[in-house]
Amino acid sequence: MMxxxxxxxxxxxxxxxxxxxxxxxxxxxxxxVSAKDCEKDATSMAEVRACLANGLDEDLAETxxxxxxxxxxxxxxxxxxxxxxxxxxxxxxDDSCTYSVAAWQTDEMANDARLSCWDDFVRARIxxxxxxxxxxxxxxx
Numbered sequence: 001m002m003x004x005x006x007x008x009x010x011x012x013x014x015x016x017x018x019x020x021x022x023x024x025x026x027x028x029x030x031x032x033v034s035a036k037d038c039e040k041d042a043t044s045m046a047e048v049r050a051c052l053a054n055g056l057d058e059d060l061a062e063t064x065x066x067x068x069x070x071x072x073x074x075x076x077x078x079x080x081x082x083x084x085x086x087x088x089x090x091x092x093x094d095d096s097c098t099y100s101v102a103a104w105q106t107d108e109m110a111n112d113a114r115l116s117c118w119d120d121f122v123r124a125r126i127x128x129x130x131x132x133x134x135x136x137x138x139x140x141x
Contacts, residue, residue: 045108049115056122067129074137082132093121 038051064086072079097117104110 046111049111053115053118056119060122060126063126063129067133070133070136089125093118093125097121 038048038055042048042051068079068082071082097114100117101110101113104113
């Protein structure tokens, strides 16, 4: 492990902040996890990306779990159907993002493209899950 002088560490951190802010403008990230939260202890853009992706995953899991609680309480048979739909969605999102990333020439750009793609899919899925929860059991859509 290379130890950098304090002044050099601060330059690296400031580059991460600028790079992280630029990444978030590309991704359009709207999670409770902020760029500053992710950059605070990060030493690389890979760590920032991982933090942002984890934030997306946490948001999705929270929304899915909330939806599952409602479905199980009101119609337990539907819970298995929702989980099957979620598994299909996950595979579709993963495959779509893999395809989307294939066009990028560098690993750095591909990683940004993957995060951007995942962000788009997660946001859309959260909207769908929220609509499921809002409309569950209604007979007059």
